Amino acid sequence: MSLHSFKEALKPCRNSSSLTSSTIQSQSSLTQTLEDPTIPRKPPKSSLSQQLLRLQDPLSLPPIQPQSQPKQTHDQNGMEDENDEKDDDPESLDYEKPKVGLFEFDRIGPYEPLVLSSEGEFPVIQVPASINCRLLEHQREGVKFLYNLYKNNHGGILGDDMGLGKTIQTIAFLAAVFGNDGDCMDSTLLKKNQTAERGPVLIVCPSSVIHNWESEFSKWANFSVAVYHGANRDLVYDKLEAHEVEILITSFDTYRICGSQLSEVNWEIVIVDEAHRLKNEKSKLYIACLEFKTLKRIGLTGTVMQNKIMELFNLFDWVAPGSLGTREHFREFYDEPLKHGQRSTAPERFVRVADERKQHLVALLHKYMLRRTKEETIGHLMMGKEDNVIFCAMSELQKRVYRRMLQLPDIQCLINKDRPCSCGSPLTQAECCKRTVPDGKIWPYLHKENPDGCDSCPFCIVLPCLIKLQQISNHLELIKPNPKDDPDKQKKDAEFASAVFGTDINLVGGNTQNESFMGLSDVKHCGKMRALEKFLFSWISCGDKVLLFSYSVRMLDILEKFLIRKGYCFSRLDGSTPTNLRQSIVDDFNSSPSKQVFLISTRAGGLGLNLVSANRVVIFDPSWNPAQDLQAQDRSFRFGQKRHVVVFRFLSAGSLDELVYSRQVYKQQLSNIVVSGKMEKRYFEGVQVDKLIFFCFSFVLELCY
Template structure:
């Protein structure tokens, strides 16, 4: 797959062609005549990482596969989903669709928390010209009649409504199903999860900022909804991943590094010369009673910062000098000899960095 910037927005190769700013974002099939594109009116407002999210969703779509778009809050998962749908449905006359074109008889379903139903409706009206109906409240039967008459492209409903009344929609073969706040599907015993498993579609997409909250089996449940069987059976996943992780976290766990000592006695010696460990144990150089669990949260925070933007790991001038010194040491370890090429250890002052 290739990414090409081309003034004429054309390519003979299978892949994606990103046109110039204020032009369409074209998602091109192997036939030059048939093109799927995000309308220019949406593309011009997308940031590059959001375009990558659209490409990701379309790549899954054209292969009749589901998946999860994971991104932090306020980073635009909703607009990425709308841009993807606008391309697939051929909005604004900007594209001729490929062989996966959505005909009028096809529909997309969006399931979300009740609190954001009208936000989704508002965003669709702002960005594109979809025929949108809300399946919620006393008008459900009327909305179903509109679906039957092919008068609805997108149906929006809430978790509670689908959990209780979703069986009325089971005879519909949905072209696309999107679940917002998809981490609501992490409990396989819940009525909502069981109801969503019965949805008829190959293209199931989850939007979430927390694919896993407490247990690794939550991750399995989410993936098994968007792409059934992709992680094997539940029993296989529990045996080979969940149970070993649980066992390894116990204080009585056997050695994992060749030492005859138990984990709580041994692991404090594993990371004394790292960039984070010395700072956490500056008052006790021999380690603490919870090593190495004491490193988990600080390391997760750093990984999250690195994932969002590398500038976030640089020292914050508003912090106390001790923390600034620690963060400067960590940044130097990350960037290595390239530290000066990325502006040293001082954060750039662009306002957008503070919201990542």
């Protein structure tokens, strides 16, 4: 049939009144299309386009045509598609109403690969265009940094702030190194050859983020990923030996237990997520991670240093052995001068030496570490964060119990430890007659098997005393016996509770755990809960969503009863929440307008959670480690947050909480000096040593009285 005859056959019947206007318009448009070959055709359903559609990339969708030019689709032969009548219906044009997914149009870069290798280098190493178009500028710089580490055959630290996409940068880097272009042409034989040539990649991370890693790999690239965790470990290891696995993901605990088997594999790259877990050189995890045969070790962490400067050395000595010298050299050349130069009364010479060593250390660290903050990268995309410290007045009952605690023989022994002994000897009380506390409420239980004391007496009771002081500051119910403990400990805690409650024991329901719902949910005897009650009423009435963090699961139980009594709709996540249910709980909170408060354990919920629907964060009880509170804040203050985030740290005024917060400031200052090279004001006279913490008792005593 000639083209003219074909067009005549497609002409509408002039005598027919049953034809709809849409059909006539469709046929006339088709005639124009056949005569005008410049109208773009529908893109072929290639594997790359399918991959982009799976990633919800708007670039993979056909362009939207103006309403005055109805669009027709044709196959490769120029014939009309059999579904054209359906395409005329506006409701059926799904591709004209793209659903913007995780990334919007203004956050998509040019659709072109990111070349990482040098000019003239072969083969060309590049990030696929399907991944590069989704990266932000700081993420492209991070990928280049990771590739430079890989090319130079040594490790390093990607130390970006939490929420800047360290996982995405890592996946983009691996896709470039392995030549993974995101295409579906992934024959088993080709993957086996690539894995055998390069070796697989091991990712060690907390168990709570394993599923997040697995999910991100499925969204961004086309790797063969296996999880070495749980009962199927042997099966996964067999696949690894058969070169059928490119990426192996395991948890810290699993690797610590089965590290001897995995350390025998010739890994191409080893990546440790939340690498600050390697801060202690004496831990079993750190010792196990030293067994890796590869030098291409990459650490991902937003808190490079948490408590002390030597943690920094341990981390860098793992990723790049010998980069900071020996341990003794680092301690003498960097650790001691930096700590003493930060004292408020440090001589000018100490300050000058500390500044010189700081600049030298920062320049050395930049060779192996890339660190960016939210303010300097995506600050223009966010509404900012405000940090507030709320000093909550303790209730009168809390104050009386707190003072009785300070009068216990155990606490008095530590407060008076440096005073001359009353027996007349030249030794201090802690070195002579008051080294043991047989009449105390805490010391006898710790030394029930050695009544003469231990080598650390009386300093062995410091930590238990600090815990009790913090519990009183948070809620009086916390110092009562826990039914989950063994009978001996419950008996000891009951005696301790009776001693500190004294004549007020009836006001708190006795020295055993209170089972009364009304009693536990009452805010009368807890200063922090009284403040929380007022804040929540104001926030919920304004439509705000709240993240409520506590270090104690028992405290979460009390707060849960309080929220039920007030009628607030809430979610909860703690260490007992199954790993496979955590993401669904998070998604439900983010998507449900009725969910107003999220109760979260600081330790269980500080990692891997994206809770950008909340704009108010409450740290109910501060942690000695400032990184844990910062990680809790960044569950809300991260990329994707559309509102101004306000953080509230609750401190019981005149209690140990104030000392905990001051220690957080001290540690954060050291971190800023060492890692970022910042100049910090010298607030503190003390230097961080093991026994510095003992001055807290006299400090607390002075505050309370």
